[in-house]
Amino acid sequence: MEKDMKEIDYRKAGVDREEGYRTVSLIRESCDRTRQDGDGVLAGLGSFGSLFAMPASYKEPVLVSGTDGVGTKLELAILLDRLEGIGIDCVAMCVNDILCHGARPLFFLDYLATGKLEAETMARVVEGVSLGCIQAECALVGGETAEMPGLYRAGDFDVAGFSVGVVERKKLIDGSGVRAGDTLIALASSGPHSNGFSLIRMATADEKKDGYRREIGGKSLGELLLEPTMIYVKALRPLIEDSLLHGIAHITGGGLFENLPRTIPGGLAAEVERGLIRTPEVFAYLASLGIGDEEMFRTFNMGVGMVLVVSPGDADGICSRIEASGIDAYPIGRVVAVPDSDKGGERLWLR
Template identity: 50%
Template sequence: MDYKQAGVDVEAGYKAVELMKASVEKTFIKGVLGGLGGFGGLFELDLDGIQKPVLVSGTDGVGTKLKLAFLQDKHDTIGMDCVAMCVNDVLCSGAKPLFFLDYIAVGKNIPERVAQIVSGVADGCEKSDCALIGGETAEMPDFYHQDEYDIAGFTVGIVDKDKILDSKNVSIGNKIIALPSSGVHSNGFSLVRKIFNIGECDLNEYHESLGKTLGDELLTPTKLYVKPIVELLKQVDVKSIAHITGGGFYENIPRALNDNVVAKIFKDKVQVLPIFKLIAETGHISEKDMFNTFNMGVGMIVIVDENDVDKTISILKSQGENPYIIGEIIEGQKGIDLC
């Protein structure tokens, strides 16, 4: 018996690396040293203009959204979700992502499928000016079904210590600006799958309200906010940022606040996407639970001084965003007031 008979195809691993090579190399930015195949990814820091460099790290996966990729046999966007979940998080400290590494565990190494997954990772990195400098593919027969896999990622960013975003700087009168999401992103899919009976329903069914099939809507990649936020941080004294992920408004917005303020959110200002209306209606979910689970159409919020609102919106619009005010900071014990 050899390793291949035990279920691990080393040759398939070599082929997967060759197939993903072009995707990976397109992400190589200044600072990348070496290439694929080493035991570690090398990155040389450019500290020009940074007085007190601080590294900020983030890690995450994609969760059960992967089930949608399996069912539709579509694997070229799920990697972008993984990148977004990591790089969007480090932005909240004011950091610019530098590099990314991925980990893909498969039941059976099908090189073409692995290459598709990595192409999505590379696309996410390229859109974030972040280098994909390494990764790992593990073939784990008998642990994962041969048609299933898991993916996780890890990113490192950099910020000057004096420019780290601190919620202590949030004060009464500050305005809360929303950046729209692209859909459900990568959170709440355990609930979504139950509501739509994923696995039994027709994912190819066209929904007029969505303007696309349910399957296409749910696989829409998580939006990347790196370029607009990095540009904003260069020009505006941003007080705080929150990435709206699992836990929705109620869990994530307070993470951007100090103990003496409340985020007052105007529900009628939130531009709720059609998919969330469909989820609420189909699952008979209360408004409170919707805002406590999903992003509701808001993928990220930035808190700025009232005098910086117009400038902030102008900069974000110049970066292709459609920002709008959804609330303000008022006095109170840390939390949100959804009114």
């Protein structure tokens, strides 16, 4: 006796090929917008692999790569339907990392995963990725959009990215040029950036959607929390070319305590004057929800997106050049020698 056989296909399994094709069509313009004359892109979106020619001007090129995502900031962005900034965040988290070694970002690829593909939603995210790449002066050369029904809830998605940059070997920044007496310069963040959002979401759990309309300093709480991560490439590349930076720290998860010591070599420590840090009001509001002082500094950037380590005599000029690019820059401390009795302890002292 023959069994009745039901015809099945990929769409019934939850994967819509046609929506995938439509997604590629919608994001193609975003990719093309990041192209520049002579940028080295030989093949991008639509190829099996993206092709990029190394700039011929480099004598001893060192490739620097970085990958990251946006984390649970996505949950809040989806709740408040503010998706474009998420793409900028993804680019920023990658290019700011490789910038710490003096690298010029060359190209970027993104990865988006979702339970049910919605072309317009993905296009909004990739539009943000495109804007981030333009700010970072790098090309969006491709990526991947994956539809995985059953793994993600309806309406949820994740985004991650990967960037490759290049630096001349003699201009590579690895902290080896840092000396006792060097000045620490803070570059202002645009808010919490893309870190600490599991704690933020716990602290603001009672806010619900309407609560994020609460006004703080002329903006809603939701706007302040979802402000895209600052991209520092254009501000710092001229200083890197002039060999003015001894060290660069991207202040991400773990705050100053975890990230600033990564650019300070052994035998030295970063001494930061807490009273000099210009902390935005949104952090004071988060603290008022029950987050302890030490936890604040060990989780969030507290208004400092990057820290530069520079010679004391160059500090004023560097701050002026960065502020001319529209980013607040100011000294917050110095590098000090560590007494033998303190070696092996924390290499950041918050005074």
